[in-house]
Amino acid sequence: MITIDRIHKSYPLKGETFTALGDVSLELADNEFVTVVGPSGCGKTTLMNILAGLETPTSGQALVDGQAVTGPGPERGVIFQQYALFPWLTVRKNVEFGLKTKGVGRDERRRIAEHFIDLVGLTQFADALPKTLSGGMKQRVAIARAYAVNPSILLMDEPFGAVDALTRVRLQDQLLATWSQEKRTVVFITHDVDEAVFLANRVVVMAARPGRIVEIIDVDLPYPRNDELRLSPAFTALRNRVWNAVYHQESR
């Protein structure tokens, strides 16, 4: 379980105090898929970095299973928008990286890496260097790499933000397929409303200045989700609700 307890984050910016997050609180149950959507500057990336342990809040705290987050930890896997693959390592070595730092033996590393490379559909490319892969494939490697260390939580910061719209839909399908086989708690940050609704069982809508949660919308659509669901009236209705919450914040 993740508990975000009155997190406040501010820092000085050009002589003034900029409030990235103003007292944000949220609870996430195990194996929940939560998407966070909001305009730029609403602090969604800051929130994720705090959960990842890459930034510290000014006040308040994040708790994972009752333990306060003080730094990065193996139970929290992170997937970055810019893929962040090690360009000098092959796909396989990238996936093995976290296992190696944990001290997992060679054969075991290889077995685990193969399993997750297979899961994201890149078996043929296991010995390829990242430079030969497309953006979508790189992000799948990053997902396999995060999964390999067996985290209970996956933190994804606009992971599909840099790929084209068609690839993005395929990656969403694949992420859900992977997630349904290997259930984890997922916090997925995006600025794409369709993506937020399609993936999540809860959509957290944030607003800027100061960064805060304005609405939490339950998505009670059944998994597995498919193209049919994307075009269903139920999906459209939820999508419109989220859309209004994101884009008509001022008029409400």
Next chain:
Amino acid sequence: MTILADTAAPAVQKKAPRRRVRTRMLVLNAVSVVAGVGVWWGLATSGVDLPTPPEVLKRYGELITDGTLFDDIVASLTRVLIGFVLGVAVAVPVGFLMGWYGTVRGLVEPWVQFFRTIPPLAIIPLAIVLMGIGETPKIFVIFLASFLACVISTFQGVVNVDRTLINAARVLGANDRVLFTRVVVPASTPFILVGMRVGLGSSWATLVAAELIAAQQGLGYRMQSAQLYYDLPTIFVGLITIGVLGLIMDRLLLLAETKLTNWQERR
């Protein structure tokens, strides 16, 4: 499956035109060399005070048969290699420390920047007074030249390591030691290799100056003594030999660079 095939295709297609570009470059390079020698020959025969290519070749033959050229090459190469290797061996760790620890950077950088502005030639009088006229001052100035070139680029390499790669490693459980050996070192390798190439260039550039210091042998020394006798062919032999040796060593480093940094995305 179809997406995989589609997305993989462009990477493969790029190769063919690149090879054609390379052949074109090689042809252009060859044309340029032949034309350059032609211009030289033309100038030499049209009254400019230069030795002709055959004269230089003849002198090459003489210096090779009496063993002078070989001895000179060994003497010069030894100095360049010792100076260069020492320079790199000191520059790489110092550059890493400067990039990694702000304190080290603050302490070392003023000295590096200061000595960088002094041409190695200007260090020679000091080196002679302090170190005498043996091999030490010669190797020292070459060392200094390659160290200064290499330390800056190693430092730049460390500073330029992508923040997201460091974060990615940290969330995968890397501690400082792992971060350094498995992220910072490989990520800055391209910079170090560029620094080594620049350092090698400065080492050769400093060689002739170093051999001004009462040398008995060496390509630089040979050229200076030839200067006294107005012996232009020998000067040419020295110049060409230094150029060719420098080029060979640079190509070797380039080869290592392509092998070691093959993972980089090149435009």
